[in-house]
Amino acid sequence: MQLLTNFMEFLLEGAYAITHNWGLAIILLTIGVRAAMYPLTVRQSEGMEIMKRLQPKLQELQKKYQDRPEELQRRMLALYKEHNYNPFSGCLPVLIQFPILIGLFNVLRTYQFDSGFLWLDLGAPDPYYILPILAAVTTYTQMMQTSTGDASQRMMMMLMPIFIGWISLGFPGGLVLYWVVSNLLGMLQQWLIARRMAVQQRSSEAS
Numbered sequence: 001m002q003l004l005t006n007f008m009e010f011l012l013e014g015a016y017a018i019t020h021n022w023g024l025a026i027i028l029l030t031i032g033v034r035a036a037m038y039p040l041t042v043r044q045s046e047g048m049e050i051m052k053r054l055q056p057k058l059q060e061l062q063k064k065y066q067d068r069p070e071e072l073q074r075r076m077l078a079l080y081k082e083h084n085y086n087p088f089s090g091c092l093p094v095l096i097q098f099p100i101l102i103g104l105f106n107v108l109r110t111y112q113f114d115s116g117f118l119w120l121d122l123g124a125p126d127p128y129y130i131l132p133i134l135a136a137v138t139t140y141t142q143m144m145q146t147s148t149g150d151a152s153q154r155m156m157m158m159l160m161p162i163f164i165g166w167i168s169l170g171f172p173g174g175l176v177l178y179w180v181v182s183n184l185l186g187m188l189q190q191w192l193i194a195r196r197m198a199v200q201q202r203s204s205e206a207s
Contacts, residue, residue: 004103012107023117026174030181033100038189045193050085101175108174122174129169131176136165138183145190 011032015025034041057079065072113122119130126132140161168176 001099001102001106004099005106008100008103009107009111012104012111021117022113022115022122022174023120023177026117026122026177027181029104030178031185034182034185034189041186041189042193045190046197047085048190049194049197050083054079054083054085101179104178105171105175108172108178111174113174117173117177120173120177122177123172125170126168126173126176131173131180132165132168134180135168135176135183136161138180138187139164142183142187142190145187 008029011029012025015028015032016022019025019028058076061072061075061079065075108123111123116122119128120126140157143157143160164179168179
């Protein structure tokens with residue numbers, strides 16, 4: 001983890017050498033991280049879009065085999081295989097981004113910034129709670145955008161944004177800035193991927 005922290009500090013200082021502004025450096029670093037993760041994001045987003053389309057069929061299976069859990073599991077796996085869907089594909093980008101967040105947190109909580117960004121002291125919590133609110137709102141919006149319509153997700157979609165907003169109250173402003181920008185970029189990527197897949201589906205149906 002120390003190696004990752006040192007690497008994130010190296011990248012942050014490299015971004016600052018380009019932008020000469022610590023806030024812009026964090027934004028540039030966020031763009032770089034999102035760009036590096038884009039292939040995984042594509043797989044995750046495509047899997048979510050497939051899952052949305054499978055929801056009606058899954059609900060039919062759940063009703064039909066609600067008293068036969070083993071048969072339901074077998075039928076669901078067969079449906080996933082038929083549509084080339086891996087139910088664990090959505091976890092990989094999250095698992096990869098988590099240590100990046102820890103590494104960045106370790107950098108930002110101790111880094112001695114010689115200037116702020118807008119109203120922020122990047123090494124201290126946002127005194128006006130603007131970024132924590134944006135962190136909660138963008139987290140909720142992104143979860144809504146990627147929701148598959150599964151009823152089991154509803155509680156998580158309510159609790160996770162509140163949790164993110166709450167812990168952001170004590171996080172360094174630079175880390176929350178990273179989270180908000182990352183969410184915004186993720187929402188843009190998801191919209192572009194969903195639009196591309198919709199065009200591909202219409203073309204496939206037309207042919």
